[in-house]
Amino acid sequence: MNRLSMTRTTFSVAIACVFASACSFGPNGNPPAMPEPAHYGADAQPAQTVPAQGVTQQFVVGAKAVPQWWRTFQSDELNALVDEGLRNSPTLAAADKSLTAAREQLRAQVGSNMLPTIDAGGQAARQRALAIPEIGPNTFLYNTFVGQLQAQYTFDIFGAARLADAALASRVNVQAYQFDAARRALAANIVAAAISAAMLDAQVQTTERLVTLANEQARDTQRRYDLGAVSHSDLLSAQQNAASLAASLPVARQQLLTTRHALAVLLGRTPDAAPPPLDLASLHVPEQVPVSVPSDLLKARPDIQAADATLKAAAADVGVATAQMFPSITLSASMGKGGFSWPVALSGAGAIWSIGASITQPIFHGGALFAQRRAAVASYEAATSQYKQTVLAAFQNVADTLASLEHDAQSLDAANVAARAARQAFDETAARYRLGAVPVAASRSSEQQFRNARLDEIRYTGARLNDTAALFQAMGNPPAEEAQAAAPVVAR
Numbered sequence: 007m008n009r010l011s012m013t014r015t016t017f018s019v020a021i022a023c024v025f026a027s028a029c030s031f032g033p034n035g036n037p038p039a040m041p042e043p044a045h046y047g048a049d050a051q052p053a054q055t056v057p058a059q060g061v062t063q064q065f066v067v068g069a070k071a072v073p074q075w076w077r078t079f080q081s082d083e084l085n086a087l088v089d090e091g092l093r094n095s096p097t098l099a100a101a102d103k104s105l106t107a108a109r110e111q112l113r114a115q116v117g118s119n120m121l122p123t124i125d126a127g128g129q130a131a132r133q134r135a136l137a138i139p140e141i142g143p144n145t146f147l148y149n150t151f152v153g154q155l156q157a158q159y160t161f162d163i164f165g166a167a168r169l170a171d172a173a174l175a176s177r178v179n180v181q182a183y184q185f186d187a188a189r190r191a192l193a194a195n196i197v198a199a200a201i202s203a204a205m206l207d208a209q210v211q212t213t214e215r216l217v218t219l220a221n222e223q224a225r226d227t228q229r230r231y232d233l234g235a236v237s238h239s240d241l242l243s244a245q246q247n248a249a250s251l252a253a254s255l256p257v258a259r260q261q262l263l264t265t266r267h268a269l270a271v272l273l274g275r276t277p278d279a280a281p282p283p284l285d286l287a288s289l290h291v292p293e294q295v296p297v298s299v300p301s302d303l304l305k306a307r308p309d310i311q312a313a314d315a316t317l318k319a320a321a322a323d324v325g326v327a328t329a330q331m332f333p334s335i336t337l338s339a340s341m342g343k344g345g346f347s348w349p350v351a352l353s354g355a356g357a358i359w360s361i362g363a364s365i366t367q368p369i370f371h372g373g374a375l376f377a378q379r380r381a382a383v384a385s386y387e388a389a390t391s392q393y394k395q396t397v398l399a400a401f402q403n404v405a406d407t408l409a410s411l412e413h414d415a416q417s418l419d420a421a422n423v424a425a426r427a428a429r430q431a432f433d434e435t436a437a438r439y440r441l442g443a444v445p446v447a448a449s450r451s452s453e454q455q456f457r458n459a460r461l462d463e464i465r466y467t468g469a470r471l472n473d474t475a476a477l478f479q480a481m482g483n484p485p486a487e488e489a490q491a492a493a494p495v496v497a498r
Contacts, residue, residue, distance in 0.1 A: 031165065032325030032382075035176075035318035038390055040397050042300045046405035051297070055415035058470070059422050061291050063411060069296035071306050075478035076197050078292040079471070083284050084200055087273060091196045094274030098192055101185045108178045115174055119167035122159035128152065154342020154358065161337070166329035169322045176319035180312045186483065187308035192272065194479040198472055199269040200284055205468030206262040207283035209461060213255050216457045219450050220248035226447060286464065289471055297408070298481050303400060306482030313389075313396040320386040327379035333367040400480070407477040414473050418466035425463040428456040 045051040054064045072078065076088050092098065129152045162168055227244035230236045262283070270280035304310050338361070345356040368375060435452035438444045 031328035032169070032323075033321040033386060035321030037304075037314050037317055037393055040300075040304065040394065043401065046300075046401055047409055048405075049409075051408055052412060055412050056419055058415045058418040059291075059467070061293060063291065063415065063474070064294050065297045065408070066294050067297045068299055068302075069294075070302075071296060071298060071481040071483055072478060073483070075481075076193060076475070078478070079197075079475075080290040081284065081288050084197065084289065087200055087269070087281065088193050088196050091192055091273045092189065095192055095272065096274060098185075098189060101188050105178075105181050105185050108181050112171070112174050112178050116171050119162065119171055122157055124155060124157045126153075126155050128154075148346050150344070150346060152342065152344040152358075154340050154344070156338070156340040158336065158338045161335045163335065164329040164332040166326055166332075166334070169325035169329060173319045173322035173326060176315045176322060179315040180319070183308040183312035183315060187312065190308065190479060190483070194475060196269065196272050197475045199265055199272060201289065201468055201471045201475065203262060203265045203269060204284040204286040204289060205464055205471075206258065206265055208286045208464045210255070210258045210262055212457050212460050212464065213251065213258055216454060216461075217248070217251045217255055219454050219457070220244075220251045223447070223450055223454075224248040226450075286467060291470060291474055295411070295474065295477055296481055297404075297477075300401065303404065303482060304397065307400050307480075308483060310393075310396055310400055310482075313393040317386070317389045317393050320382070320389040324379065324382040324386050327375070327382040330378070331368055331375050333365055335363065335365045337361075337363050403480045404477070407473055407480050410473040411470070411477060414466060414470040418463070418470050421459070421463040421466045425456070425459040428452075428459040432456040 051065060051067070054062050056062070077085055129150070131150050132147070133150065134147050160167070224241075224244040224247070227236060227241050231238065231241040266280040266283065267277040270277050273281070275281075298306055339359075340361075341357075341359040343352060343356045344358045345353075432449075432452040432455070435444060435449050439446060439449035
C-alpha cells in the first residue's frame with residue numbers, strides 16, 4: 007500500500023509539473039512597457055484655452071472619459087440624432103451579430119476541447135457473403151443489428167487545447183473592442199456630420215446674402231456707368247465680384263447636401279429622409295474637457311485594448327505551436343448491443359463493449375512543426391510592434407486634438423473680435439445711411455465686410471466644436487461599470 011501511495015504521489019507531482027511547464031510554452035502576452043510622457047504634445051499642455059465667444063475651455067487632467075460625451079453639447083436635437091443612429095445603424099447591427107457569432111464559436115470550441123464527446127449510433131443491415139467452396143456452393147444471407155454509445159476524450163496534458171481556446175477568446179475580445187470602437191466612431195461621425203451641416207447651412211445663408219449684396223452693387227454700378235459716373239473697369243470689377251460669389255454658392259449648397267445625405271445614412275435613413283440642419287447657435291461648447299493621463303489612456307481606448315487582446319492571442323498561438331510537438335493521449339470507449347437478430351441483440355448475449363487508449367508523439371513532419379512555431383513567434387513579435395505603434399498613434403491623436411483646440415480658440419477669438427467690430431461698423435454706417443449722411447453703396451460695402459467676417463467666425467466656430475468632439479472621442483471609454491450603465495441599446 008505504501009508503494010502504491012508513493013506511486014500515486016509521484017504521478018500527481020509529474021502531472022502538475024507537466025501542466026506547469028505548459029504555461030511556459032509561450033510568452034505571457036503582457037503588453038510591453040510604454041513611456042508615460044509628462045504631456046502629450048511637443049509643448050506643455052495649457053490648463054485652459056483663451057476665451058472665445060465668452061467660453062474658456064478647461065482641460066481637466068486626470069479626469070475619466072465621459073460615456074455619452076455628445077450630451078455635453080447641450081442640444082436635445084443632437085442627442086436624438088445620436089440615439090437614433092446607435093439604434094438603427096445597419097453597420098453597427100452587423101458588427102453586433104458578428105460578435106455574437108464569434109462568442110458562440112468560442113463556446114463551441116471550448117466545449118469540444120475541454121469535454122469528452124459522447125455519440126449514440128445504431129445500424130441495421132442485411133448482408134450477403136460468398137460461401138466457402140469446401141463447405142458448399144450456397145451463399146450466406148444474414149442480418150446484423152448494432153446499437154452503441156461511443157465516448158472519446160483527449161487529455162490536454164501539454165495545454166495545446168487550452169492555449170487554442172485562450173487564443174480564440176482573445177480574438178473574440180478583439181472583436182468586442184472593435185465593436186465598442188465602431189459604436190463610439192458612429193456617435194462621433196454623427197456629431198461631426200451634424201456640426202458640419204449646421205456650419206455649412208450658416209455659411210450658405212451668409213453667402214446668399216453676400217450674393218444679393220454683390221448683385222445689388224453690380225446693378226448700381228451699371229446705372230452709374232450708364233450715367234457716366236464710373237469707368238467701364240469699375241463696372242467689370244463689380245460684375246466679376248458678383249459672378250464669383252454666385253459661382254461659390256452652388257458649391258457650398260452641394261457640400262451641405264452631401265453632408266446631410268451622409269448624416270442620413272449614418273442614422274439608418276435613406277438620403278431623401280435627411281434631417282434638417284441644426285442651428286449652429288444651439289450647439290454649446292463644453293467648458294470642461296477631460297484629459298486622461300497616459301496610463302489611463304492605455305486602458306480606456308478600444309483600439310489599444312484590441313491591440314492588447316491581439317498580442318495575447320499571438321502569445322497563445324506560440325504556446326499552441328509548441329505544445330503540438332509533444333505527445334497527445336486519447337481515451338476511447340464504447341458499449342452497446344449487437345446480434346444477427348433483434349431478440350439476440352436485445353438479450354444479454356448481445357452485449358458489446360470496448361475500451362482503449364492511444365498516444366501520439368510527433369517524430370518527423372518535414373520541419374513543419376518547427377516552422378509553424380517560428381511563424382507563431384514572428385507573429386507575436388509583429389503584434390508587439392503593432393501594439394507599440396497603436397499606443398504611439400493614440401498619443402499623437404490626443405496631442406493633435408489638444409493643440410487644435412487651443413489654436414481653434416485663438417482663431418475664433420480673433421474672428422469674433424473682427425466680426426463684432428465689423429458688425430458695429432455696419433450698424434453705424436446703416437444708421438448714417440438712414441439719416442442721409444452716406445450713400446447706399448457705403449452701407450452695402452460695410453455689410454459685405456461684416457458678412458465676410460461672419461463667414462470666418464462661422465468656420466472657426468464649427469472647427470472648435472468638431473475638435474472638441476474629436477478630443478472626447480480620443481479619450482476612449484469610461485470605466486467598465488460606467489460604460490455598461492450608460493451604453494445605448496443596439497437594435498437587434
